[in-house]
Amino acid sequence: MFNITFYLRRLHSLVGLFMGAFLMVHIGNNSAVLLGPDMMNMVIGTMDKMPMFIRLPIELGLIAAPFGFHALYGVYIALQARNNPIRYGYLQNWQFTLQRWTAWYLLVFLIWHVYYLAIHTRITGIHLCFEFLQSYLSNPVYWVLYVLGMWAAIFHFTNGINTFCMTWGIAKGPRIQMVINMACMGLCGALCLETLALMLVYILPIF
Amino acid sequence: MALQKTVTFIIERQDSPTGKPYTQEFELPWRPALNVVAALMEIQKNPVTKDGKRVAPVVWECNCLEKVCGACMMVINGKAQQACCALVDKLKQPIHLAPARTFPVIRDLLIDRTVMFENLKRIQGWINVDGTWEVRIPPRQNPNTAATAYEISHCMTCGCCLEACPNVGPQSDFIGPSPIAQAYMYNINPLGEYDKANRLNALMAKGGITSCGNSGNCVKACPKGIKLTTYLAQINRDVNIQALKNIFDH
Structure with missing residues (x-):
């Protein structure tokens, strides 16, 4: 017997975890700004040194393709749910709902984010650097949307680790499920604070 | 007054x-x-x-x-x-x-509660005792799994867990928590376990256990206190193993 649904769902779950790893690297790179604009420019410069014939296949094959699959199949999954956190206001049900709300936001946010900062800048030849990002994020609307985008991605990923443990049958009993949930939410809070700090560097005269 | x-x-x-x-x-x-x-x-x-x-x-x-x-x-x-x-x-x-x-x-x-009966049929919620074979004394239940089976057997197909689950409803084909727990109950029965693979394969199909979104509402809604999320996780484990068998046995 070969159940395509089963393998698609499990693949969706695995790809989510893989993209979470990418998110961690992305946050790690962005955090260079906490050490000052020069450090940030150095990190961007190092990435720019990678030749396009290596960089483009990585970006398309290891980032765009998994994202596309996760997003498209995710839309199908999200449409199967009728969120009911008002009637059943339990913590885990709120997390379930937020997992879907953050997904919708991320779908729009990531198209905008990737289009502008990865495609538009390359086409028009804008050189990505701290100073460019600083002027871009000086628009308070953009800044807020970017912070929300980061928080949405972080919640979606950390809560995803939590549900991954249930979906794969790793965490079975209620106690271990609660322990993993709290650990994931702790990680979520820590990463949210960290990204808030790095986003503040762009608008506050710290350096 | x-x-x-x-x-x-x-x-x-x-x-x-x-x-x-x-x-x-x-x-x-x-x-x-x-x-x-x-x-x-x-x-x-x-x-x-x-x-x-x-x-x-x-x-x-x-x-x-x-x-x-x-x-x-x-x-x-x-x-x-x-x-x-x-x-x-x-x-x-x-x-x-x-x-x-x-x-x-x-x-x-x-x-109309028909769907709950249909769900039980979908997961083969029964034990095959009739056939062309001779009926003998049934094997003993393991007392430990019997306690779990007793707990799950309290399920009265009331539908509370299905109503509370955000993934069950006209918008979705998800079978819901209670029939999945029932499948586990039949799987741990000494006679029922002969059909374990059939039940797990039924649950791996579209609208089976993979449609569970881990909202956790079912276990809170169950009036019988059945540990539904625990059995859902157990079946999730079992279908992973079944999937490996499906790949490597054929």
């Missing part, structure tokens, strides 16, 4: 399966230990709304009146529960009653 204490119900009604829902308010005298089914019986005796209009009596289902048959499940103050053990004194007034719209509504609070 002091005014008589009363209880107010706001009931969501619907005249036919395709009819438009509307609400009506009923007021009846309070009495000690009044529950929702008893209150509905009072309304049936005298179907007059709060503003004095005589209406058709409210239709609902009930049977055992002691929380073992599951028939009187409805949405009381927003939460799916058994009407027979919903004590009026423990509910916030006015008490809102609504049908469980996860299921097709037939009339008022009466729902």
Whole structure:
């Protein structure tokens, strides 16, 4: 017997975890700004040194393709749910709902984010650097949307680790499920604070 | 003389399966230990709304009146529960009653529960004892798994977990928590385990266990305290192993 649904769902779950790893690297790179604009420019410069014939296949094959699959199949999954956190206001049900709300936001946010900062800048030849990002994020609307985008991605990923443990049958009993949930939410809070700090560097005269 | 204490119900009604829902308010005298089914019986005796209009009596289902048959499940103050053990004194007034719209509504609070029987058929919720073989003394139950099976056997297909689950409903083909726990119960039975692979394969198909979104509502809604999320995780484990078998056995 070969159940395509089963393998698609499990693949969706695995790809989510893989993209979470990418998110961690992305946050790690962005955090260079906490050490000052020069450090940030150095990190961007190092990435720019990678030749396009290596960089483009990585970006398309290891980032765009998994994202596309996760997003498209995710839309199908999200449409199967009728969120009911008002009637059943339990913590885990709120997390379930937020997992879907953050997904919708991320779908729009990531198209905008990737289009502008990865495609538009390359086409028009804008050189990505701290100073460019600083002027871009000086628009308070953009800044807020970017912070929300980061928080949405972080919640979606950390809560995803939590549900991954249930979906794969790793965490079975209620106690271990609660322990993993709290650990994931702790990680979520820590990463949210960290990204808030790095986003503040762009608008506050710290350096 | 002091005014008589009363209880107010706001009931969501619907005249036919395709009819438009509307609400009506009923007021009846309070009495000690009044529950929702008893209150509905009072309304049936005298179907007059709060503003004095005589209406058709409210239709609902009930049977055992002691929380073992599951028939009187409805949405009381927003939460799916058994009407027979919903004590009026423990509910916030006015008490809102609504049908469980996860299921097709037939009339008022009466729902079509056929899907739950179909679900049990889908997971092969039975033990094959009849066949061309000789019937012998059955193997002994492992006392440890028997305790788990006993817990799951309390399931009365009331549908509370299905109503509470955000992934079960007309918008989705998810089978829901209770039949998945039932599949586990039959899988740990010494005779039932012969058909374990069939049940797991049925649960790996579209709308099976993979549609679970881990909202955790089912375990909170279950009036029988069945540890549904635990058994869902266990079946998730079992289908992973079954998937490996499916790949490497064929």
